[in-house]
Amino acid sequence: MPENWTAFYEQGMQTVNSHFCCGATTTDIAGSVDILRSWNLRITAREKEVQPDWLFEKAVSHWENRPPVSECIQVFFQSLHLTSKIFPDTIPCLSKLREVGIHIAALTDLPSGMPDELFQRDVQELLPYLDLYVSSAVCGYRKPNPRGLEVIAEHFHIPVRELVLFGDEEKDKLAAENAGCRFVAVRRREQEPFELWELVREHIILAHTMEYSGPALPAPNLCLRNYSDADYPAYRDAYNDCFSDMRRALHLSPIHCCSDRAALLSKAENIFLLETDGELAGSVAIYGNEIDDLFVRKDCQKKGYGHGLLQFAVACMQQRGTQPITLHVADWNQSAVRLYERNGFRITATEVV
Numbered sequence: 585m586p587e588n589w590t591a592f593y594e595q596g597m598q599t600v601n602s603h604f605c606c607g608a609t610t611t612d613i614a615g616s617v618d619i620l621r622s623w624n625l626r627i628t629a630r631e632k633e634v635q636p637d638w639l640f641e642k643a644v645s646h647w648e649n650r651p652p653v654s655e656c657i658q659v660f661f662q663s664l665h666l667t668s669k670i671f672p673d674t675i676p677c678l679s680k681l682r683e684v685g686i687h688i689a690a691l692t693d694l695p696s697g698m699p700d701e702l703f704q705r706d707v708q709e710l711l712p713y714l715d716l717y718v719s720s721a722v723c724g725y726r727k728p729n730p731r732g733l734e735v736i737a738e739h740f741h742i743p744v745r746e747l748v749l750f751g752d753e754e755k756d757k758l759a760a761e762n763a764g765c766r767f768v769a770v771r772r773r774e775q776e777p778f779e780l781w782e783l784v785r786e787h788i789i790l791a792h793t794m795e796y797s798g799p800a801l802p803a804p805n806l807c808l809r810n811y812s813d814a815d816y817p818a819y820r821d822a823y824n825d826c827f828s829d830m831r832r833a834l835h836l837s838p839i840h841c842c843s844d845r846a847a848l849l850s851k852a853e854n855i856f857l858l859e860t861d862g863e864l865a866g867s868v869a870i871y872g873n874e875i876d877d878l879f880v881r882k883d884c885q886k887k888g889y890g891h892g893l894l895q896f897a898v899a900c901m902q903q904r905g906t907q908p909i910t911l912h913v914a915d916w917n918q919s920a921v922r923l924y925e926r927n928g929f930r931i932t933a934t935e936v937v
Contacts, residue, residue, distance in 0.1 A: 588626040589695055592664045593617040597643075599663035604651035608644075616643045624696050631729040633720040639697045661702055668706040671772070677780040678713035684790055684934050687740050689716040691732040691749070691759075716740075728758030733765060748787055766835065789834050789937040790915035795908045798928020801899045804892045811855035811867070816845050818864040819857070826879040830916050856896065858889060868893040870900060875911040878920075890920075894927050 597616045601608040608616075620643055621627055623634065637653050640660070644650050651659075681688055690710070694703050700721040704711065711717060716739050718732050725731040730744070737744035747765040749756060752772070760767035768787050772778050811819065824840040831839050842848075848855065851869070855877070858866045866880035866889045875897045880889045901909050911929065913920050914937075921931075 588624070589664070589666075590617075590621050590624055590627070592666075593620045596660040596663050600644075600651055600656050600659050603659045604649075604656070606644075606647055606649040606651055608647045608649070612647050615646055619643045620697065625693070625726065631725050631727075633694070633724050633726055635721075636697045636699045643697075657697065657699060658702075661698060670707070670709055671780070673778070673780045675709065675713060677784055678710070680781055681784065681788075682713060685936050686788065687715045688713060689718060689736045689739070690714050691718050691727070691736065693720045693726045693755075727753075727755040728762055730759055730763035733759060733763040750784065750787075785915055786833065787835075789836070791935055791937045792913050792915060792921065792931045793910060793933040793935075794913060794921075794924050794929040795910050795932045796898055796929050798898075800902055801895050803899045804895045806858055806889075806892045806896060808856045808858050808893075808896060811848060811852045811857055813845065813849050813852075815857060815864065816848060819848065819867065822864055822881045823867075823877070823879060825882055830914060834914070834916055856893075858893060860884065865889055866893055868897050870897055873901065873906045873908060873910055875901075875909065878911075890923055891927060894923065898928075 594613065594617050597608075597613045597620075600606070601613060620639070623630075623639055636657050640657050641653050644653070644656065678688060692703070694700060700719050703719065704717070716736060718735050720726045720732070723732045723735045733744055733747055733749065737747055744763050745765050747760075747763070748768060749760040749763075749765060750768045750770055751757065751760075752770045757767045757769065766787070768783065770780070770783065820842045823842040827841060828839050831837075831841060843851075851871075854871055855867060855869045857864055858868075864881060865884040866878075868878040869876045875894070878890065878893055878897070880887075880893070898909055910932075911924065913924065915921070915934070
């Protein structure tokens with residue numbers, strides 16, 4: 585739909601005049617168009633919503649023979665012959681969000697004078713995928729006023745700061761800023777590939793549970809040893825360096841999240857270090873039936889060490905008779921997901937963290 589509908593106003597009012605045989609003059613219709621234009625949000629900014637009946641009553645108040653307002657509104661919008669376009673990647677994205685338990689709400693400003701039921705009719709394909717639909721008519725205010733976001737937060741009983749607003753207009757961004765929540769810009773451009781799910785998955789924290797389903801493995805030809813307190817500075821720096829990019833991208837705090845010295849020492853028997861030339865190259869931990877904290881120092885990556893550490897952990901757990909062998913990985917870390925899949929792991933569950 586076009587952002588600014590003022591070019592359609594004259595056509596709409598002429599159709600109303602003809603349909604109801606009102607006998608309005610060219611001057612009458614021009615006056616109605618001017619009134620509708622004066623309340624158009626693209627021309628005159630306002631935040632408080634007005635009711636369609638009130639606006640159209642005002643628009644035809646100077647006509648000698650006034651049409652019935654409610655029916656006038658229906659005829660006016662039907663005459664515009666506008667149809668909504670739902671992008672083909674939208675419903676698959678919403679479906680995936682529902683599968684992983686994300687609450688989905690829509691917040692929309694209605695076109696000036698359009699009844700909510702007319703707008704919902706045009707987007708009815710989307711409604712089954714929403715947990716909540718909020719329009720400017722529902723909350724009484726238009727973006728960038730934050731009231732709509734506050735209504736959504738109240739409905740789900742969460743602080744408004746926990747919302748993430750995806751939008752494609754400046755007023756969406758300003759509404760998020762006014763509410764104190766995160767905003768993600770949706771930018772669709774001609775001739776550029778775009779997949780909504782790929783954008784969304786970068787901004788929500790999805791964690792996969794993966795389970796080993798491969799054959800028995802021999803221990804790799806690597807020399808590993810248990811962690812000791814003297815390893816702390818090198819371990820901390822490598823750990824933080826490896827995980828900071830992901831935590832920064834997912835807006836996690838603190839960015840540097842390595843456990844403190846005492847906590848690591850208490851788990852020393854479960855943490856295994858790989859060294860090359862006397863320096864820490866990577867590490868993996870084994871806790872019960874779970875593989876955890878597998879990382880390879882950045883300048884040592886792409887040398888097969890990640891594969892070796894993973895094979896070591898699986899072989900070790902198989903020797904102990906541990907079943908099932910599991911691990912958890914953030915969806916954001918697709919390189920790790922692919923490593924695990926190549927080495928016999930499969931995703932058994934996905935959840936929002």
